[in-house]
Amino acid sequence: MEFLSNLGPIFTLLGAAFAAFLPGLGSAKAVSRLGQAVNGVLSEQPDLFGRALILQALPGTQGIYGLLTFFLILTRSGIMESGFTAEISWAQGLLWVAAALPIAIVGYLSALDQAKVCETGIALVAKRNDQHARVIVLAVVVETYAIFALLASVLAIFSLG
Amino acid sequence: MDKIKILGLQSDKQSIMQLLQAEGVVELIDTGLTASLATEDDVVEPNSKSSLDREYLLVDEKEQQTISEQELLIRQKQANLESVIIKLDNKYPNISIEPADLRISIQDLLAIKKREKAILSKLEQVQVIEDRESDLAAEREQIQREQDILQDWYDVDINLAQTSTERTVIFLGQLEKSALKQLEDELVELSLAQTVILDLFEGDRYYLTAIIALKEDQLEVDNLLKRYDFNALPIKRQGKPNRIYQANTAQLERIDSYFLELEQELKEIAKNRLDFYILSDYYSVLLDYYAANKIPQNTLYTFSLQGFLPRETSADVVRQIESNYSALVEIQELTTQDDYPIMLKNNPFSGAYQTILEMFGAPNTQEIDPTPGLAPFTFLFFGMMLSDVGYGLLLTLACAFLLWKRKIDATTESGKLVRMLFLSGISSTIWGFVFGGFFGDMLTLLSDKRISFPYLWFNPMDEPQKLLIWSMIFGVIHLFGGMIMRMINEVKYGRISNIIFDIIPWFFIIIGLGMMVGGSSLNITSFNVSELGKWFALGGGVIVLLFAGRDKKNIFSRLISGVGGLYGVINYLGDILSYTRVLALVLATSVIATVVNFLAVMVSGGVIGWIFAILILMGGHMLNLALSGLSAYVHSSRLQYVEFFGQFFEGGGRFFKPFSYQTKRIKLKKENINQQEENNVF
Structure with missing residues (x-):
């Protein structure tokens, strides 16, 4: 039953992987969709590249938050140091999974939703260049919830180990 | 005005x-x-x-x-x-x-x-040069294409212009080797046997051929050749291929030197643009x-x-x-x-942060200019969120370079932004010392945990809960700042009763609730902090309950308005919780920096390893500075727009x-x- 006794590290890594791949996936989808929108705008107004690039990059932060959580889980749980032999019970492993859930789920969904705001924002900036800053702020209001989710995950991680 | x-x-x-x-x-x-x-x-x-x-x-x-x-x-x-x-x-x-x-x-x-x-004629000159250049480029391409073909024909000793005699036509071109035999057979079959195929040159997979046919057979032979993928020579110029080739080479050189002359001319004009x-x-x-x-x-x-x-x-x-x-x-x-x-006038410090207000919109003619209130808090929150000595110094130096070396105009939009980032960089440096961050934990990792960058207060990576509390406390101070701004506005409007009944009670409620929650951890024994807080909150609450609906005559609707007023506690709670983002962003900056350092240390060792490590450090930290800097800027602005302005700002003006x-x-x-x-x- 060596496998069962190793369930802890497996769960932990699974949780960390969730935190990394779901928001990363969401960010990738969001950034890709925005890149297409930006390409359309650039065909008419190449000068907007700098401004449009920032708007495209905004939903990319969720992926970073996910990676950050991934890294915190690995270091805090001890997997980074001792790998598969780390002493984690299966119940503890599940706790790490639970800690990863907020940023994994909210990160994924909020990246996609933020992309919608950015997408219309790019269309707005194409017409009125001076509205750039406001578009950023509107998009960031969505990101607030990814940040809160990150905060929830991070606080859980810190209280676990 | x-x-x-x-x-x-x-x-x-x-x-x-x-x-x-x-x-x-x-x-x-x-x-x-x-x-x-x-x-x-x-x-x-x-x-x-x-x-x-x-x-x-x-x-x-x-x-x-x-x-x-x-x-x-x-x-x-x-x-x-x-x-x-x-x-x-x-x-x-x-x-x-x-x-x-x-x-x-x-x-x-x-x-x-x-x-x-004179300038417009120079402009025309540029356009003429460009036209000529594109003509030359087209001509060059045409010649180059000829050259590619002529290279195969170089050793063939015939005049390319010779495409017919009195009774015959001559097809010059390329024929696949495998097709030759079949073509000869089919020519016989179609009783076109008078047609002669001369191999002029044997290449790897093809022959260069001259196919000589009687004039009356021209059409049929032509059709036949098309079927055999006969690749007719497109050049019909007087002279032998090698001669034409040499002439072309000379022509190309002439074009190139002319092109260079034109480029030189264009360069001269560009110098005076x-x-x-x-x-x-x-x-x-x-x-x-x-x-x-x-x-x-x-x-x-x-x-x-x-x-x-x-x-x-x-x-x-x-x-x-x-x-x-x-x-x-x-x-x-x-x-x-x-x-x-509206034209705003501020001292240099606050003026640097005016750009954040300008993005949002102008205040109306009657209310207070929010910039003096907004400036110190943006300074504070931006610095906290980035909070790294390394990043702060980089940002400050980059902006100082733009301001004093490149002399960027501080009155333009980008100039104002640079001025604001310069100050924010200083703030980040200060907070970097407070929290002990220098490119994350670079010193600790590179020195193998022998030295670590000192902190003045505490390290948020070790005590995140402490920073959580403190971000909310800073948030409350920020909100109080907004409420004071509202009080100034109410004085301007002459509505003193609003101050007494709508603003001051909330100071008591928020402080009281804070004391109730955090009182026990303060270790004050001379009096009971939580108990005092309870009375503060209750007193404030009662005033709101009784006076929020003070313009209503009916006692019941007045009380209902009072309950609605008390519901404002939810808004304040939401606003205060919103400041926890400060903690999240502090951690995001330092954890990403830590990951970069970790990766660099992982590949380090040996000359090549260290080169890679340095590349990772430079690229990773630049990326983190850009991302975290943008986050810090955007989120500190947001705290102003939503939480701070929400307390008092009316807006609706327009800028001068x-x-x-x-x-x-x-x-x-x-x-x-x-x-x-x-x-x-x-």
């Missing part, structure tokens, strides 16, 4: 408008009562107009028309200029322009008019002037004009107009009840936009043009 009314002679109109533009302190009021309205009247009652008026209207229409035509012409010229400027900028980004900061005097800007023809910049901006100024010229209301001999201008400049403007022209100028001092555009010299590419030195010297500057 004052309102200025000018009544002047038509003959002075141009000069006065130009004076106003040069002064750049008056925002013209477009009353919309321009010629278009007048002509409408003219159509409705043509007979009631006096002859004088009608004469005037005709003149005015003509004037407008010529102005429009001129505008159109200038716009075309400007568009041409801009397209050439963009091309030159893209082609020669390395050729610098003198002066490097593009700062010239207004005289130089206006003097460009004398050289307009400042002239193009100036002329393009001159056109912008001129277009502004024409647009403004449509604003004054005209009669036959006079015009009248209204505008807003800052109070401290009004005396000077009046003096300038009255001393130079016979015009009637009246200044009306505006009160806050009037509607006028004086009629002035607006240039896009060059910058103007601040000096006044001597108006007396030349009345018509354009």
